[in-house]
Amino acid sequence: MAAASASPYDVIIIGAGAAGLMCAATAGYRGRRVLVLDHANKPGKKILMSGGGRCNFTNLNSTPANFLSDNPAYCISALKRYTPQDFLELVDRHGIEHEEKAAGQLFCKDSAKDILNMLLTECEWAGAEVRLKTSVEQISETNSGYHLHTGSGGLTCESLVIATGGLSIPTMGATGFGYEVARQFGLELLPTRAGLVPFTLQPELKEQLGPLSGVSCQVDVRCHEQHFREPMLITHRGLSGPAMLQISSFWEPGDSLAINLLPACRIIEDLLSLRKTRPQWTIGQYLAQHLPKRFAQAFTELQGWRGPLQGYKRSDLERAANTLGQWSIKPAGTEGYRTAEVTLGGVNTRQLSSKTMAVLEKPNLYFIGEVVDVTGHLGGHNFQWAWASAAAAGNDA
Numbered sequence: 487m488a489a490a491s492a493s494p495y496d497v498i499i500i501g502a503g504a505a506g507l508m509c510a511a512t513a514g515y516r517g518r519r520v521l522v523l524d525h526a527n528k529p530g531k532k533i534l535m536s537g538g539g540r541c542n543f544t545n546l547n548s549t550p551a552n553f554l555s556d557n558p559a560y561c562i563s564a565l566k567r568y569t570p571q572d573f574l575e576l577v578d579r580h581g582i583e584h585e586e587k588a589a590g591q592l593f594c595k596d597s598a599k600d601i602l603n604m605l606l607t608e609c610e611w612a613g614a615e616v617r618l619k620t621s622v623e624q625i626s627e628t629n630s631g632y633h634l635h636t637g638s639g640g641l642t643c644e645s646l647v648i649a650t651g652g653l654s655i656p657t658m659g660a661t662g663f664g665y666e667v668a669r670q671f672g673l674e675l676l677p678t679r680a681g682l683v684p685f686t687l688q689p690e691l692k693e694q695l696g697p698l699s700g701v702s703c704q705v706d707v708r709c710h711e712q713h714f715r716e717p718m719l720i721t722h723r724g725l726s727g728p729a730m731l732q733i734s735s736f737w738e739p740g741d742s743l744a745i746n747l748l749p750a751c752r753i754i755e756d757l758l759s760l761r762k763t764r765p766q767w768t769i770g771q772y773l774a775q776h777l778p779k780r781f782a783q784a785f786t787e788l789q790g791w792r793g794p795l796q797g798y799k800r801s802d803l804e805r806a807a808n809t810l811g812q813w814s815i816k817p818a819g820t821e822g823y824r825t826a827e828v829t830l831g832g833v834n835t836r837q838l839s840s841k842t843m844a845v846l847e848k849p850n851l852y853f854i855g856e857v858v859d860v861t862g863h864l865g866g867h868n869f870q871w872a873w874a875s876a877a878a879a880g881n882d883a
């Protein structure tokens with residue numbers, strides 16, 4: 487064990503992102519002397535880029551069912567004790583204007599900067615210090631806590647909180663630092679992979695869909711018993727949009743996706759009835775009633791559907807309906823951490839307290855936010871986990 491050197495801090499938090507800043511303010515208000523360290527030149531970079539620059543800061547309908555984890559019960563306690571309503575009250579106290587976009591998804595009306603400024607103001611009011619451009623080179627245990635060897639000297643603290651996030655968007659400062667600390671202290675890591683990430687396509691399909699880049703439509707996409715009914719966006723690289731980002735967290739290499747292109751329609755009934763009432767119509771004309779025209783046309787060509795409906799046998803229409811209701815594609819992969827919103831997996835929560843987020847065998851070492859194996863669906867759930875896990879640790883550290 488290293489010798490303890492004088493340090494004015496009770497709590498050191500590594501990572502000045504969503505979870506780290508929230509935790510700092512919470513612990514600071516309890517009278518703890520708090521320091522937040524970050525290697526980046528600015529705090530909360532992901533907050534600033536989130537929600538298209540307007541930060542989808544919570545989801546009023548967030549429940550534990552909106553999270554993926556190898557230990558699904560772990561998140562329940564923290565989410566119950568710090569709710570979306572609690573965060574909303576904080577946002578309202580700071581006079582930040584917000585709006586509900588899709589059901590329950592709250593965004594800033596003006597800019598994500600409002601949320602970051604709110605957190606920094608809270609840290610200031612709580613007396614928590616934020617120090618940037620500081621990398622932690624080594625961590626060792628002392629008799630009374632931890633000693634940190636940083637680029638600008640040694641620091642000690644009683645409680646150490648790891649809030650360094652996941653691996654997504656390395657250009658924004660993401661590192662595997664939190665996983666290294668977990669490994670150093672003997673914690674198990676669950677395999678990590680990119681989540682909430684666009685799909686790339688096999689060259690042939692990519693070429694066929696290429697001209698449709700920018701086209702979006704409502705679909706119901708299914709993989710591994712999970713499904714999401716949300717918009718899909720065709721991009722010049724592959725498939726994106728909320729539906730694809732959501733299902734990407736459940737997809738594994740080699741899996742196919744089943745995409746219902748007309749989730750609001752009773753496709754076979756529609757086609758059979760149109761064959762009677764409008765026998766001269768084509769399948770393409772039917773599709774154009776429900777899908778963007780460019781997409782309807784390209785998809786019809788892709789499937790080789792030609793001629794009027796009256797020329798189709800019932801079995802042909804059933805096959806077409808099946809293709810439209812369960813268009814099966816096998817993505818080549820995902821865009822990976824370069825563009826992923828989150829990292830799945832991470833520190834195994836079975837070794838952490840669900841009440842405090844502390845390591846069960848080291849009650850003054852905490853892991854919060856994205857570094858742990860709790861990953862939310864798209865729509866404000868990931869920030870809600872950052873706030874809730876940070877509040878749990880901040881009330882204990």
Ligand code: FDA
Binds near residue numbers: 620622659
């Ligand atoms: P976060 O990544 O926020 O913070 C980690 C901090 O640790 C960073 O400041 C980093 O610099 C620092 N750090 C890393 N390594 C370090 C080291 N070695 N030494 C010191 N510091 C280190 N979620 C949501 O709910 N609603 C949304 O609208 C969006 N939108 C969105 C858009 C995009 C483009 C992305 C990439 C992500 C989102 N998310 C989101 C997800 C959300 O941003 C994410 O879940 C939280 O920021 C996680 O908070 P953390 O504090 O755990 O990590």
